[in-house]
Amino acid sequence: MSCPFGKEALDKLKQFIDVCKSNPDILSLPDLNFFKEFIESFGGKVPPPSKMSSEAPNARAEDVASDAESEPESDLELDTEGCVEPDPLDENQKMGDPNKKVTEEESDKSDEKRMEAMGQFSEGNYDKAIELFTEAIELNPSSALLFAKRGQAFLKQTKPNACIKDCTRALELNPDSAAAFKFRGRAFSLIGEWEKAAKDLRQACNIDFDEQTDEWLKAVTPNAKKIEQHKLKQERKRLEKEEREKRERARKAREAHAKASNATRTETNNANANAAPGDDFYKLLQDPEIRAAFTDPEVSAAFADISSNPANFYKYQSNPKVMALITKLSGKLAGSGFGPGSFPGFPGGFPGFGGMPGGGAGAAPPQFQHDDDNLD
Structure with missing residues (x-):
C-alpha cells in the first residue's frame, strides 16, 4: 500500500509532531481537540496543560506559528547529492594582463596553444590542458573562449571556485558566452549555490540550448524553487511584521495624543475652577x-x-x-x-x-x- 500523502505534506506533519513534542500544551488548544481525541483513541494520554499555557493559549499558539515560519534556510530539506567541498580561492590564478595590446603574431600563437590544450583535454590530461590554456591566455588575455575552456578544465578537476573565476572573466569579455554560463552554472551547483546555478544554466539554454545544459538545469531547479519560495515567505513575514509595528506605533501615538488632550482639558477646567x-x-x-x-x-x-x-x-x-x-x-x-x-x-x-x-x-x-x- 502506497502512502496517500506527498513528501511536502509529510514534512509538514513531521514538523507539527516535533512542535508537539517540544510543547505538549498546544494539544489542549480547542483547534487541536480532534488530534487529542485521536491520540486518546489509541490508548494514548495527553498531559494536562500547565498553568501558564492555560492562561494564555492564544499567545502560545502564535509563538509556535512564528517559530515554525522563521525556520532558517539551512533547515530546508535540499538534495545535496553531488555537492563537493569548495576548492580554496587561488589568488595566483593567472588571468593575463587585461590592458595588453595583442599583436597578430601573439594571437596566432595563442590559437596554436589553444588547439594543443584541447587535444590534451580530450585525452583527459587536464593538468597539461590547464597549463597550455594558461599560456594561451597570457598571449591573448582578451579571448573569452580561452577562459571558458580553462574553466571547463578546472571543472573536470572538481575545482568549482577556479572555474567560476575563469567563467566570470569570460562573461566580462563576452556577456553572450553560452559556454561560460554553462560551466559556471555547473560549478555553482557543485557548491550548493542553487539559485545562481539555475540562473546561469537557464541563461545558457536561452543562448545556445544543448541537452547536457538542460539536464543540469533540471537537476538544480527543485532546490532553487524551494529556496525561492522560502525567501518569498520570509519577505512576506517581514512585510507583515513591519505593518504590525506600524499599526502599533499609530495606536500608541493616538493614545498619547488623547492623553495629552485630556491633560490639557483637565488643566483648563482646574484653571477655570480656581479663577476668582x-x-x-x-x-x-x-x-x-x-x-x-x-x-x-x-x-x-x-x-x-x-x-x-x-x-x-x-x-x-x-x-x-x-x-x-x-x-x-x-x-x-x-x-x-x-x-x-x-x-x-x-x-x-x-x-x-x-x-x-x-x-x-x-x-x-x-x-x-x-x-x-x-x-x-
Whole structure:
C-alpha cells in the first residue's frame, strides 16, 4: 500500500509532531481537540496543560506559528547529492594582463596553444590542458573562449571556485558566452549555490540550448524553487511584521495624543475652577452691549452712585435704562458662580435684587427720616 500523502505534506506533519513534542500544551488548544481525541483513541494520554499555557493559549499558539515560519534556510530539506567541498580561492590564478595590446603574431600563437590544450583535454590530461590554456591566455588575455575552456578544465578537476573565476572573466569579455554560463552554472551547483546555478544554466539554454545544459538545469531547479519560495515567505513575514509595528506605533501615538488632550482639558477646567469670581465679572464688562450702555452718562453716574452706596440702588428702580443693564448683568452672571444679584465691587450686593447679600426679594425700601419743622 502506497502512502496517500506527498513528501511536502509529510514534512509538514513531521514538523507539527516535533512542535508537539517540544510543547505538549498546544494539544489542549480547542483547534487541536480532534488530534487529542485521536491520540486518546489509541490508548494514548495527553498531559494536562500547565498553568501558564492555560492562561494564555492564544499567545502560545502564535509563538509556535512564528517559530515554525522563521525556520532558517539551512533547515530546508535540499538534495545535496553531488555537492563537493569548495576548492580554496587561488589568488595566483593567472588571468593575463587585461590592458595588453595583442599583436597578430601573439594571437596566432595563442590559437596554436589553444588547439594543443584541447587535444590534451580530450585525452583527459587536464593538468597539461590547464597549463597550455594558461599560456594561451597570457598571449591573448582578451579571448573569452580561452577562459571558458580553462574553466571547463578546472571543472573536470572538481575545482568549482577556479572555474567560476575563469567563467566570470569570460562573461566580462563576452556577456553572450553560452559556454561560460554553462560551466559556471555547473560549478555553482557543485557548491550548493542553487539559485545562481539555475540562473546561469537557464541563461545558457536561452543562448545556445544543448541537452547536457538542460539536464543540469533540471537537476538544480527543485532546490532553487524551494529556496525561492522560502525567501518569498520570509519577505512576506517581514512585510507583515513591519505593518504590525506600524499599526502599533499609530495606536500608541493616538493614545498619547488623547492623553495629552485630556491633560490639557483637565488643566483648563482646574484653571477655570480656581479663577476668582470677579475675573468673570470684569470679562462681562467687555461685552459690546454692556460697554455701550456704560457710555451713557446717566447710566454711568447711576452705577458710580450705587457703587459708593448700594442702598442708593432704590433711587434707580424706576429708571428703565439702569434696570435694563442690571437685569442683563444679573442674567449673564447667573451661570458664572455669582448669586442672582451679586455684583463685585458693590459691597453687600444690590438690596432688593433677588437674594443678594444686603437685601432680599421681600426686603422693604429703607425709611428716610424727614425733618419736622413743626409748622403744622
